[in-house]
Amino acid sequence: MAPGRNLLDKVWDLHTVRELPGGQTQLFIGLHLIHEVTSPQGFQMLDDAGLSVLVPSRTFATVDHIVPTDTHARPLRDAQAEEMLEAVEANTKRHGIQFFPIGSGSQGIVHVIGPELGLTQPGQTIACGDSHTSTHGAFGAIAFGIGTSQVRDVLASQCLALARPKVRRISVSGALGFGVYAKDVILHVIRRLGVKGGVGYAYEYAGPVIERLSMEERMTLCNMSIEGGARVGYVNPDDATFDYLRGRRFAPEAGAFEHAVAWWRSMASDKDARFDDEVELAGGEIAPTVTWGTNPGQAIGVTEKLPRVDELPDDDRAAAEDAYKFMDLVPGRPIAGTPIQVAFIGSCTNGRLSDLREAARVAKTGKVAPGVRALVVPGSEAVRAAAESEGLHEVFKAAGFQWREAGCSMCLAMNPDKLIGRELCASSSNRNFKGRQGSPTGRTLLMSPAMVAAAALRGRVADVRELL
């Protein structure tokens, strides 16, 4: 009998148009998401080649990276940002692509709105000019980031030329402790497997801990696969996936839904599926986790002390020394108690309703510490509306947080939300690279939204379990 197949193999084979002479696959892309930063040049290249969009019904657009979050009023104050927005408007209109603009109720971070609208579904191939496209793998899709020339390729042909990745199954056993979130799981995975451990692999997340995660938590998990070097991360679709999708705008309608469920189920990895590599991690060992350096693998549990450089593997020492210098942190000292000046809750990693609920539970217990600038930025207009209908915005405002409009905000600072000078930011985003949050010398500590809220109230890195 043929051995079982994993989800990646099933999706890959189904979407293969042909094998290319060099050994790559011509892969059909079932869902293409575009935004204002990486698509204008793609459309320009298409124009230069005299081509049109081959399957406009399979591309959807929104705006997120450069959108200000203090006000969505047009024209944007930044003329270049306004030009980007206008480019998306013109390109989508000219090519017949559905666009979710500011004020539509459906605008937001591309990786928040895809699932929210029911566009993201199991068994699809999904591409977007953004590395955090891995987020959509939470639904059992094969989803990955691409560059702008590849955006052009998808626009022109709805296909990409790609090499099939290997698959590593990461099983997380047991259960998560109190105050431990999906963000902590993925930071722990990256800490254990490294920031380049996943290069050449797709990560399949499995095991009891993963199966119990909500869809929003699975999105957080898959989102940061790329931070571990894996371009793709996915979770097999199950009842939680189907329940999430039922009734959403672009999900199959009532009559077709059960057929869809049967097909989605068939795309999950077989029980006896084979993997190129398997890793087991214990859920009970995962603590609320905080990064201390300038890559997401430089992380520790909040109760741990900063590692001494000589305790680290040889390969990581130079980077650690450089990171300590940049971060102005001292090996051997605890990370808890480190003073922060900015707290950022939001991003495609942690800007969803359940993230805001968890942060609000903490915010409810106190006030933002003096001298701390604290922002809550919903991932989409829909998240913002849902949070407001629950009164979360009042909780945040009462505690001294700023309540913002939807966008990428301070995750990457392509908009007015930026760190200033040497500010240290407790952030629910995904990258702690030097300069990432807009100030070349600004510093970032990655953690869960609840941990960010705790840090905002204490004015220092704190163990959220003490506040819950």
Added chain:
Amino acid sequence: MSERVTAERVTSRRGRGVVVRGNDIDTDQIIPARYMTSIRFAGLEEFVFRDVRFTSDGVPKGHPFDDRRYRGAEVLVVNQNFGCGSSREHAPQALGRWGIRAIVGESFAEIFFGNCVALGIPAVTASRADVAKLMDAVELDPAQELAVDLAARTVTWRGGSAAIRMPDGARGQLMDGSWDAMRTLLEARDQILAKAAALPYVKGF
């Protein structure tokens, strides 16, 4: 100006080298996001490695890209996981527009690697020991010409040479001039449309 160059057969790249040492050099370092607010790639070379090269006040910090010995270099030599982080093609665009036409390193992040191929910039790997030798050789004699030979799978420098690796698919694309994938993909137009029509989620289950 067109946003692209015309596809050519890339079988080798020859030129002087420049060494940028360090593991995990991310795309935010290669091109900070705040310089990506244009709808064009033109002019990105001005901002390549901006924050690593200059202080906030614009004072040069002594980065290799500002070292006059490396002026005109075309082959970039790096360590592990170069180009990790975001999918921004702005990173290889900025390097390419600065003058880089090939990259030799211990390893590359995957999206960055794919973006390089799409621009006709071979990003090839060599063993750690060989990269170390190559880096030392270039730093000792920046004026020498390096040759990255995809056909022979070697990188050579004055007095030395080493084996290089590249996945077959990408190497094939570069060597036969199909690295600008769009035309190749469109050759299968009918098959693409047939595939679309057959997918359960496209036809509505």
